[in-house]
Amino acid sequence: MKVVAFARKEQGTGASRRLRNAGQTPGIIYGGTEPAVNISLDHNALFHALKKEVFHSSILDMDVDGKVEKVLLRDFQMHAFKQLVLHADFQRVDPNKKIHVKVPLHFVNAEVSPAVKLSAAVISHVAVELDVECLPADLPEFIEVDLSKVEAGQSVHVSALKLPKGVSAVVHGDDATVAIAVKPAGAASAEADAK
Structure with missing residues (x-):
């Protein structure tokens, strides 16, 4: 640009x-x-x-x-x-020095995940951007988070993300959570009443 x-x-x-x-x-x-x-x-x-x-x-x-x-x-x-x-x-920006930048996360395939299709869960985005470190030439416009295999009650962590070549995540502390599939309280009680 x-x-x-x-x-x-x-x-x-x-x-x-x-x-x-x-x-x-x-x-x-x-x-x-x-x-x-x-x-x-x-x-x-x-x-x-x-x-x-x-x-x-x-x-x-x-x-x-x-x-x-x-x-x-x-x-x-x-x-x-x-x-x-x-x-x-x-x-x-020096092309030979690594930069530390926040990159937006794009969440895809939530509608086809087992959590949403089979369990009526809601995917909650815990983070909307990720701290990364890379050379300027490797800087991605965004990082895609594939939710197609997420089950109800599971969460997606930074370690599970497919980062582009030359890009590493800067995580402070434990493996941070990016998204989580949660069953709404109303759906859980309706399921219990049906049994």
């Missing part, structure tokens, strides 16, 4: 307010061997890009006054109640 930005010289609250009034969003690019660069981005383009999942979990081509750099969106601030992006932070 390509993002166009412009270097900005003025800093401070007043300068940022003037930028926002002119339909621009202040931001910064940091990291790597070069110094941090203050930038401004078109607000509407940034606002709509932030709605796309891929913008949050992929390496972006940042064009700053004609110079293209590989960056990763690290943070952004929104106004408390207006649909207004106040600031965006981007980190430079």
